Amino acid sequence: MFCFQCEQTARQGGQAGCASAKGVCGKDEVTADLQDLLIYQLKGIGELSERLHLHGTSDQEADSFILYGLFTTLTNVNFNRAVFTRLIADAARLRDRLRVTLETVGDALQELSAAAYFVPAADLAGLLAQANIASIQAGVELVGEDVIGLRALILYGLKGVAAYAHHAEVLGQKRQDVYKGVAHALAFLAHDPADIPTLLEEALALGRLNLIVMEALDAANTGAFGMPTPTRVRTTPVQGKAILVSGHDLRDLHNILEATKGIGINVYTHGEMLPAHGYPELHAYPHLVGNYGTAWQNQQQEFADFPGPIVMTSNCLIEPRAAYRNRIFTAGPVGWPGLRHIQNDDYSQVLQAAQAIPGFVETAPEKTITVGFAREAVLGAAEAVIEAVKSGAIKHFFLIGGCDGAAPGRNYYTDFADHAPADTVLLTLGCGKYRFNSHEFGSIGPLPRLLDIGQCNDTYSAIQIASALAEAFGCGVNDLPLTLVVSWFEQKAAAVLLTLLALGLRNVRLGPSLPAFLTPALLNVLVEKFGVQPITSADADIAAALSRAA
Amino acid sequence: MKVTLLTQDEVRLELACEPAQTVLDAAEAAGIYPLAMCRDGQCGQCGAHAVAGTYSMRPHNLAALPPGIESILLCSCLPQSDLTISLPYDDAQLPRHSVPSRRAVIEALHPAGTSAVSLILRLQADTTLGQAADFLPGQYMEISLPGTSIRRAYSLANLPNWDGTLEFLIRLVPGGAFSGWLAQVAKRGDILSVRGPLGQFTVDETSPRARCLVGGGCGFAPLLSMLRQMAAFQDTTPVHLIYGVNRSEDALPEELFTELREALPQLQTALAVWHGTPGVNAVHGTAAEVLAAHLALAGELPDIYVCGPPKMVEAVLAVAHRAGVPDAQIFFERL
Known part of the structure; x- marks a missing residue:
């Protein structure tokens, strides 16, 4: 096992990376090796799929499989080796079918990568013996760490793209340009690229693809559930039976709300599901009563204390404690050995669990927070915002986006929000906001100082807001009094970072630590060429941002 | 004294321990509930190993100690200095809540082969635990004989469920206090006290082996x-x-x-x-x-x-x- 795809990566000793029997996230070496093999197969499938797209046709099952397969390998998504042995077998079958299809359209199948020919072993021991060829570090002695780091940046960014694309796909957004773009990136990686300028170019191309994907996801979410509007969300329990829905998948939440309609079970959001309350079609369900808990890394205690079943629709899952092991359910790409998995949208066992467990015995005093400041809500107030900037009432915007995590140093984001001057606006995205979103930040005129745009998945909305403000002020986005403070944890943040770089957005503060796969040379490229700045201290970074703006 | 509990996955839990307080009592006072059954140095359920520090042991059954050097029982261990103890399980298996005691009704009782009975209980709804029978396959429950201090531990044969069903296979021991009661006195509708789930005999779901x-x-x-x-x-x-x-x-x-x-x-x-x-x-x-x-x-x-x-x-x-x-x-x- 070798894995350095997320912030949690083991960093003791010379080489950063999880390389023992179990990664810091809880992924064991068997699962990690099987994930590597699946990725290797997906490169081969991607190569064949891209050719099919170039021939003007496609295989929908293969295209969807690629997204789903990549998504399962994100940090804190699927830890179940049985799932991966099954996916590896499915991948081989799909690969064979794609080859046959290509032959039928006259493709001579020339110059394919080794991944496109890979035959997985029939048993687990055989698969594990094959895993070395699929390691992210394969070939490092030939190409060096900078090339491996760039390949990793593209692969991990691609995993993030696939996760967003899968969320959009389950809501009906099946875009051929997305499938083709994802297949292209895999095909590129399948040939072990080693030319650094080409790798950088592909990384930016992936960033552009991610913008399309996030646009599709935005269209999927707003198309299905309406345009988010500012909405007060209860954060304290209501007496009664309860189900907790975590992760990012709004379709799963909607299904659960439908399944629990009128039967006396309240539904709570957890973690990244919080922004769901801002969507009118979801908010309309009276039994979507509130949000429970905080960010993902606190789930072991929060889930143990929650008096009902829990449904994990996407990342981030961490090892379930015995206290709630029987009442946590996984859905979609998520998995853990020994946990019940919801299949075919059958929520009957979740409902049974909710009925059997007492729920909250009393209603706590009401506390609320406000969410739903997506692009339309913010731009709806554009005139007031522009006026406030012109009058000097708003000096600067800080977009604090990305994940929370358990690593020391993340209090930077709390300090940043708390210490930002009263004439600045804080825009938030992702679950990093849980560190400070219950704090009191006041208002600037009619505008609350803290505006939550949504999930990490809603970066498109933030980009639209920034673009619209730039247009209104007649300047470029980089000339706006705007600083992006990105808290990276996993692969979706890598995808978003590539999009910001591809759009030419500078003034990005990256932290709390830098990805282990970014070598000093690669970091230097990001700093020199793209203006990315590692975080220092909250006060110093606030001061630097304000002095730039001044 | 400071006691540090070290789980197999290297999570460190620190707790304060008063003089003459056992490690088990100190842990429970801190809201951590290591596995323990008899609490009297006899059953071996709370076996662990001292890694660093000094301690004394209350009188206990030597056979209940786990194998290896510096083996201890948490229920009998009295720290004499700051003490580090290695627990034989991961953090996720370390309960943070006390083991529930509940009441259950005999729903069915019938022979299973010639020398055993199948006992099916249904848990009565509990205000905090509800109706669910929440356990891991391989775990057991302690069942108390009504009106006596006699307790017996029996493994669960069914699956965790939401209607409160507990299924046991119980060997009929000639002259046995509990099995004798089951064979001769017990009837459908009788109410028993049950405590659990207990035990670490559970499946390692992450193992790649047969x-x-x-x-x-x-x-x-x-x-x-x-x-x-x-x-x-x-x-x-x-x-x-x-x-x-x-x-x-x-x-x-x-x-x-x-x-x-x-x-x-x-x-x-x-x-x-x-x-x-x-x-x-x-x-x-x-x-x-x-x-x-x-x-x-x-x-x-x-x-x-x-x-x-x-x-x-x-x-x-x-x-x-x-x-x-x-x-x-x-x-x-x-x-």
Whole structure:
């Protein structure tokens, strides 16, 4: 096992990376090796799929499989080796079918990568013996760490793209340009690229693809559930039976709300599901009563204390404690050995669990927070915002986006929000906001100082807001009094970072630590060429941002 | 004094311990509930190892200590300095809540073979725990005989569920206080006190290896729960069941095994009959002997789960060790 795809990566000793029997996230070496093999197969499938797209046709099952397969390998998504042995077998079958299809359209199948020919072993021991060829570090002695780091940046960014694309796909957004773009990136990686300028170019191309994907996801979410509007969300329990829905998948939440309609079970959001309350079609369900808990890394205690079943629709899952092991359910790409998995949208066992467990015995005093400041809500107030900037009432915007995590140093984001001057606006995205979103930040005129745009998945909305403000002020986005403070944890943040770089957005503060796969040379490229700045201290970074703006 | 509990996955939990306070009491005072049953140095449930520091032990059963040097029982261990203790399980298995005590009604009681009964209880709804029967396959419950201080531990044979059903296989011991009561007095509708779930004899779901389950007599109950769980989760891990009985008439009904094989297509079963004629679909010998034959033919050494009478468990452990199965791959529970 070798894995350095997320912030949690083991960093003791010379080489950063999880390389023992179990990664810091809880992924064991068997699962990690099987994930590597699946990725290797997906490169081969991607190569064949891209050719099919170039021939003007496609295989929908293969295209969807690629997204789903990549998504399962994100940090804190699927830890179940049985799932991966099954996916590896499915991948081989799909690969064979794609080859046959290509032959039928006259493709001579020339110059394919080794991944496109890979035959997985029939048993687990055989698969594990094959895993070395699929390691992210394969070939490092030939190409060096900078090339491996760039390949990793593209692969991990691609995993993030696939996760967003899968969320959009389950809501009906099946875009051929997305499938083709994802297949292209895999095909590129399948040939072990080693030319650094080409790798950088592909990384930016992936960033552009991610913008399309996030646009599709935005269209999927707003198309299905309406345009988010500012909405007060209860954060304290209501007496009664309860189900907790975590992760990012709004379709799963909607299904659960439908399944629990009128039967006396309240539904709570957890973690990244919080922004769901801002969507009118979801908010309309009276039994979507509130949000429970905080960010993902606190789930072991929060889930143990929650008096009902829990449904994990996407990342981030961490090892379930015995206290709630029987009442946590996984859905979609998520998995853990020994946990019940919801299949075919059958929520009957979740409902049974909710009925059997007492729920909250009393209603706590009401506390609320406000969410739903997506692009339309913010731009709806554009005139007031522009006026406030012109009058000097708003000096600067800080977009604090990305994940929370358990690593020391993340209090930077709390300090940043708390210490930002009263004439600045804080825009938030992702679950990093849980560190400070219950704090009191006041208002600037009619505008609350803290505006939550949504999930990490809603970066498109933030980009639209920034673009619209730039247009209104007649300047470029980089000339706006705007600083992006990105808290990276996993692969979706890598995808978003590539999009910001591809759009030419500078003034990005990256932290709390830098990805282990970014070598000093690669970091230097990001700093020199793209203006990315590692975080220092909250006060110093606030001061630097304000002095730039001044 | 400061006590540091170190789990297998290297989570460190620090707690304060008063003079003359046991580590177990100190942990529970801190809201951490390490596994413990008798709390009197007898059962071995709270076995652990001291890693650093000094301590004394209250009077205890030496046989209850886990193997290895500096072995302790948390319920009997009195720190004499700051003390670091290694626990034999991961943090996720370390309960943060006390073990629930509940009341349950006898719903059914009927013979299972010639020397055991099947007891089915239904938990009464609890204000904080509701109706759910929440446990892990392989765990057990403590059942108290009404109006007495007699308690017995029995493994659960069914799956965790939402209607409060607890299923046990209980061997009828001649003259046994609890089984005698079951055989002669108990009836449908009687109310019992149950405490649990308890125990660490659970499946290592993350292991990549095949499983070999070895049960003797009513030691089959937790294995049945594990197999039912595998069937319910469509777990495709190769699994071999060796089930030993003294005589063929002691065996549980064949339909039970047929059902399991239908639900778990990869399941291989072997019935070992120690005395007398083995009968159809059975072999002559002990479960340990059948295991030895199985391990001799196995390609990769499987994980071994064994539950049964103490002597049978010892024999199986000896066979497993002789075949080279590492301790980390052996999980056992003595009846």
